[in-house]
Amino acid sequence: MKFPAPHVRRTAIALAVSILVVGCSTSRHASPDAAGSSKASPGDGTAPSAGATSGHPSATAAPDLDDWPTRPATADKFPHGIPSTVLAKGYTGSAFLAKVTEKWHIALGPRKKNDFSKKDDQPPVWYATGAGQHASGKLSIAVTWNLSGDLESLSCIAGRKTPGYADFLRDCIELDHPGAQPAAAARWLGSMVPSLDKAYAEARKPVGSPLYRAGRAASALQEYSYGKEGMVYTVRIFGTAP
Secondary structure, X not given: OOOOEOOXXXXXXXXXXXXXXXXXXOOOEEEOOOOOOOOOOOOOOOOOOOOOOOOOOOOOOOOOHHHXXXXXXXXXXXXXXXXXXXXXXXXXXXXXXXXXXHHOOOEEOOOEEEOOOOOOOOOOEXXXXXXXXXXXXXXXXXXXXXXXXXXXXXXXXXXXXXXXXXXXXXXXXXXXXOOOOHHXXXXXXXXXXXXXXXXXXXXXXXEEOOOEEEOOEEXXXXXXXXXXXXXXXXXXXXXXXX
8 A cells, every 4th residue: 555645746756756645736637645655764755655556436437625535544545636736826835945944954955857757748847855864763845846836735754753743744734825724724733643643543554634725725644654663644735726
């Protein structure tokens, strides 16, 4: 079972050149499912790549955010290929990213271009990743933009053993995109963590959360185990408006 990357077109999948989730891309790009693999490291700036899983909604039905589960669920409960777009035209997220990466001592690497498969119709995007070493682990970020520089998705990855992980995830969910409601987003995240903890304890496999919506953005939380490094959380914020 694979955990989706921050950008369904596998930018961050490719992130370092391989990630996927609840992140999306520009219009006509699919967003990832919301639960994933236990094979991604919380410290390498990537999340597990997407993969086929049984039990997803039929491929013959047009996927829609209305099909997204309204309670924590395992990967097979999430829709594939939901069209999405940038968070807002002209919004780069640069100031926000500079603040978060400085606070958490994360060195965000240079933007790189990913043009995906030459055989598909997905336009290329810019992506960047970075990680910061902390006492008991790393905190990682993966970002994608369209070629105009508009922000498409932000993914923040943290292990439960990493000091300050909860504050880091909260800082990320408070992304200041147009239409954002930072305080409400933080409250949502606070309620989702124990809910996902419970869901994972019951299912013993990767789980994802319901969506939080604000403006043109959707956010989701994922939780999975990474072996000896323990439980890992990924917060993803991505554009959804056509």
